[in-house]
Amino acid sequence: MKEVESKMLERAKVLLESGEVARVIGWRKGAFCHDPEPASFESVDELKDFVYDYFCGANLSKYLIAESKKEGKTAVFLKPCDTYSFNQLVKEHRINREKIHVIAVECMAKLDIGKIKAKGLSAVTGVEVDGEQVKVQTLYGEAVLSKTEIVLAKCATCNKTHQVKDEEIVLHERPVRDVNRFAEVEALEQMTAEERFKFWREQLSKCIRCNACRNVCPACSCIKCVFDNPQSGVAAKANDDKFEEQLFHIIRAYHVAGRCTDCGECSRVCPQGIPLHLLNRKFIKDIDETYGEFQAGESAEGKTPLTEYRESDLEPKDVLKEGK
Amino acid sequence: MQRIGVFICWCGSNIAATVDVERVADAVKKDQGVVYSATYQYMCSENGQQLIKNAIKEHSLTGIVVGSCSPRMHEATFRKTAEAAGLNSYMVEIANIREHCSWIHKDREEATEKAIILVRTAIAKVNLNAPLSAGESPVIKRALVIGGGIAGIQAALDIAEAGFEVDIVEKNATIGGRMAQIDKTFPTLDCSACILTPKMVDCAQNEKIDILSYSEVEEVKGFVGNFSVKIKRKARFVDEKKCTGCKLCMEKCPSKKGLDEFNMKLNKRPAIYIPFAQAIPNVAVIDPEQCIKLKTGKCGLCQKVCGAGAIDYTQKDEYIERGYGAIVVATGFKPIELNAFNEFGYSENQDVITSLELERIMNAAGPTNGVLLRPSDGEHPKVITFIQCVGSRDTSGCGKPYCSKICCMYTAKHAMLIREKYPDTEVHVFYIDVRTPGKNYDEFFRRAVEQYGVDYIKGMVGKVYNENGKLMVQGSNLIDNEQVLIESDLVVLAAAIEPEPSVRKIATLLTASIDTNNFLTESHAKLRPVESPTAGVYLAGVCQGPKDIPETVSQASACAAKVIGLLVKDKLKTNPCVASANETMCNGCSQCASVCPYGAITYVEKELRVDGKTELRRIASVNPAVCQGCGACTVTCPSGAMDLKGFSSKQIMSEVEEICKR
Known part of the structure; x- marks a missing residue:
């Protein structure tokens, strides 16, 4: 990963120095080794804080909505999963594609500090990844963990490949794995309606309405979100019952249905550990089963199953018949 | 603040018998905005309307709610009433307390409670209503007829006769449809071709009619007066202009x-x-x-x-696009598939045939040149058994639940013609009921029995099987209460008819509704029988329900009258309930445009000043002349920027809230 990082840094320098781009969007060192943050670098000088490591899980595509409105071109480093969100935003005319230079970078799965801490480790100062083994350094010594057990939820079931690239920095090919991303959804489907309701009620009751999931979500890119708009009649609607407030997540899932690329950012940023991506994945699975396989963001053009009518579309009565 | 008048109709006893109308009027008296409430025996009557007009003037009403029958029945009436009293017609809301309430409830207490809720819901909406005014749209003075059978031909001829241009789109290589396949027609026994082909020729020669044969409707955009239709002209590999038909x-x-x-x-x-x-x-x-x-x-x-040089193996499907003011659907029928009816052995025995097959065998231009010969060995059948209601009136799920209507008459016709031409032939008919309403129809059937000695057996057939080259028809005779076994040479099945399957696609393209049997639904079973609920779309022939030739022709002419009535107008009033985007909330994401069935939404780049900054934004723009107010865009819009006039999200939510208060 160090090698990849230095190549990225090298390119960022050249692009900024030559004036080819006005800024580079990447990750900047955080207060700890495990919390790098998305950042815009406008000069070579600023690049001293540039970082790309196993904790750079954040999806940078949403930042480009604002960046592509600015003067000059913007270069961005996109991991495979981020490129789907990028495409989707281009399709929705939210990003001006001409003003973006996409540098596709290799990923190899990112780590979840929450999962590392859950293994009983604290004060993590660094990690060294060697294949399946992760050597975690802490103030109190070293421990070796299995990588599979500590990757981000979104990486655990990821088989995404770069959909967009103006250039690429890929030194190692990530092996294609045989994973079923719908396994968890299938488990939920097996539950009775009561069990499922209980599951979600428990999960969603943890929500503190910090709006992190919405703010990070590349599909939630409305100029004015209905939840922030007193005119919409939605914002203050749901205060009668606690669970009603948590319908926020269900409304959100409906709003992004057919557009969600399954980038998994919602679950990554949730401070309460709610598996929000499962709501979206259930929609994705239903769309696949009802209208044929569809991956949002695979292309920046074409129609989507939920907004397109095809003669082969199921009739509502058949959906009800088959509905689970 | 609105000043609302509430008018509760008794509808004679239709509403008043189940709903305590006085209590309803009383209950809403003090609701927000309400300044007047009254009941009347028939609000739609002259006196009832006068009561509304007077109240509007006396109480300076700004909006009214009429608690009455379905808005489909009298919304237009009450809008006119309001307009006559100087109130904008879109300030009228109907609370349907008849179809949605009194007609479906028995308990007076319950029905009254519900009526109050329904009226309050309408009041909640009127509180948020704003006056709207209708625009105008031009009418394209050309009609499209889909289907070139007798229904389509008749409709086209009548429309052309009035001076309007008509296109007939026929999916087969020729017009004529099912009627062209029929040998003789009941009850007069005149030759089908003799009466149909002159009409076909008339179509071809009429300057106003353009026959697009071997073509299919692929796409329909637009709305009443202004349809744009994409038609696929299938490759026939023969140049239509060059071919002389020399064969x-x-x-x-x-x-x-x-x-x-x-x-x-x-x-x-x-x-x-x-x-x-x-x-x-x-x-x-x-x-x-x-x-x-x-x-x-x-x-x-x-x-x-080919002396004319008409053959062109390289021909490809072509697409043409044309504008129409009105569309007539006349897609016709086909006999049902009989594979599911194993008991009659249709698939196994060549000599078990359908009535339409018999029709061809009896026809001089048919496969046997009109001589009655059975398909298996070309012999004259001596004993023929007809089985009626094959797949009709069938609630087993195998066939169709409805009566196909034409089978009793054509079976009598077949039996009679066979007895006339081949008197030595024995003819049996199994029937459940014989249904012959219609001018000279029962007389016709009785002639078959009394004059031609056709053996009618009331009962159903359980089984047809082949034994030593004979078709054994085993059935029951309900009148004599006995089982019968008839050794037959030919068995003719009166197969049920069903709408031509392509009608499903057509219905979807036209957003015309279809019933569980795939028949197109008329706007009102009794009072608007040839109009589809989709404005500008009319129905002729069996696509709307089983019917015979005279009925089909009348319906086609009725359609033509409706079409002519539409096409003579130069302009139509447009619906003011159209969508529009709130510019500051629009993301420009194009989702609304992708769901709009009318192509009414485009995008503009616009400079907006938001929070003290000027920004160039991509914003949805709705063409109000094209928008039909379906609301698909409003529910697709993620930010809620799209809204519908007259049915704004706020209005609808206020109605929902009112209902949810209980």
Whole structure:
């Protein structure tokens, strides 16, 4: 990963120095080794804080909505999963594609500090990844963990490949794995309606309405979100019952249905550990089963199953018949 | 703040018997905005309307709620009433307390409670209503008829007669439809072709009529007065303008394995063919499945012999787009598939045939040149058994639950014609009921029994099986209460009819509704029988329900009258309930445009000043002349920027809230 990082840094320098781009969007060192943050670098000088490591899980595509409105071109480093969100935003005319230079970078799965801490480790100062083994350094010594057990939820079931690239920095090919991303959804489907309701009620009751999931979500890119708009009649609607407030997540899932690329950012940023991506994945699975396989963001053009009518579309009565 | 008047109608006893109308009027008296409430025996009557007009003036009302029948019945009436009293017609809301309440409830207490809720819901909406005014849209003075059977032909001729242009789109190579396949017609027994083909010729010769045969409707956009239709002209591999219909190609074509669809596949035809002698247009068509040249690249005989140079193996499907003011659907029917009826052995026995097959066998231009010969060995059948209601009035799930309506009459016709032409033939008919309402119909049936000695047996057939070359028909005779076994040479099944399957696609393209049996739904079963609920779309013939030729022709002419009534207008009032985007909230994401069935949404780049900054934004823009107010965009818009006038999200939510208060 160090090698990849230095190549990225090298390119960022050249692009900024030559004036080819006005800024580079990447990750900047955080207060700890495990919390790098998305950042815009406008000069070579600023690049001293540039970082790309196993904790750079954040999806940078949403930042480009604002960046592509600015003067000059913007270069961005996109991991495979981020490129789907990028495409989707281009399709929705939210990003001006001409003003973006996409540098596709290799990923190899990112780590979840929450999962590392859950293994009983604290004060993590660094990690060294060697294949399946992760050597975690802490103030109190070293421990070796299995990588599979500590990757981000979104990486655990990821088989995404770069959909967009103006250039690429890929030194190692990530092996294609045989994973079923719908396994968890299938488990939920097996539950009775009561069990499922209980599951979600428990999960969603943890929500503190910090709006992190919405703010990070590349599909939630409305100029004015209905939840922030007193005119919409939605914002203050749901205060009668606690669970009603948590319908926020269900409304959100409906709003992004057919557009969600399954980038998994919602679950990554949730401070309460709610598996929000499962709501979206259930929609994705239903769309696949009802209208044929569809991956949002695979292309920046074409129609989507939920907004397109095809003669082969199921009739509502058949959906009800088959509905689970 | 609105000043609302509430008017509760008794509808005689229709509402008042189940709903305590006085209590309803009383309950809403003090609701927000309400300044007047009253009841009346018939609000739609002259006196009732006067009561509304007076109240509007006396109480300076700004909006009214009428608690009455369905808005489909009298919304237009009350809008006119309001307008006459100087109130904008879109300040009127109807609370349907008849169809949605009094007619479906028995308990007076419950119904009254519900009526109050429904009226309050309408009040909640009127509180948020704003006056709207209708625009105008031009009418394209040309009609489209989908289907070139007798229904389509009649409608087209009548419309053309009034001076309007009509296109007939027919999916087959010729117009004529099912009627062209029929030998004789009941109850007069005149030859079908003799009365149909002159009409086909009239169509071809009429300057106002354009026959687009071998074509299908692919896409429909627009709305009443202003449809834009994409039509696929399928490749027939023969130049329609050059072909003279000489049939030399048919003689020379070496591929003779195609089944003759016109003769119900009872005989073979060449790969290049004209469906029948009187086909319109009288132009050949190549069956690409059978043509050796198209399949292997070798042959080309027809091209060599064609003196007109009409054969073109490179022809491709073509698409044309045309504008229409009105559309008539006349897609017709087909007999049902009989594979599911094993008991009659249709698939196993060549001599078990359908009535339409018999029709071709009896026809002089049919596979046996009109001589009654059975398909298996070409012998004259001596004993013929007819079985009625095959798949009709069938609630087992195998067939159709409805009566196909025409079978009793054509079976009587067949039986009579056979007895007339071949008096030595024994004819039996199994029936459940014989249904012959219609002018001279029962007399016709009685002639078959009394004059021609046809043996009618009331009862159903359980089984048809082959025994030593004879078809054994085992059934019950309910009148004599006994089982009968009839040794027959030919068995004729009166198969149920169903709408031509392509009607489903047409219905979807036109957003016309269809019932569980795939028949198109009329706007009102009694009072608007030829109009589809989709404005500007009219229904003729069996696509709307089973019917015979006279009924089909009347319905087609009725359609034509409706179409003419529409096309004589230069302009139509448009619906003011159209969508529009809130510019500051619009993301410009294009989702609304992708769901808009009318293509009413485009995008503009616009400079907006938001929070002290000027920004160039991509914003949805709705063309109000094209928007039909369906609301698909409003529910698709993620930010809620799209809203519908007259049905704003706020209005709808206020109605929902009112209902949820209980």
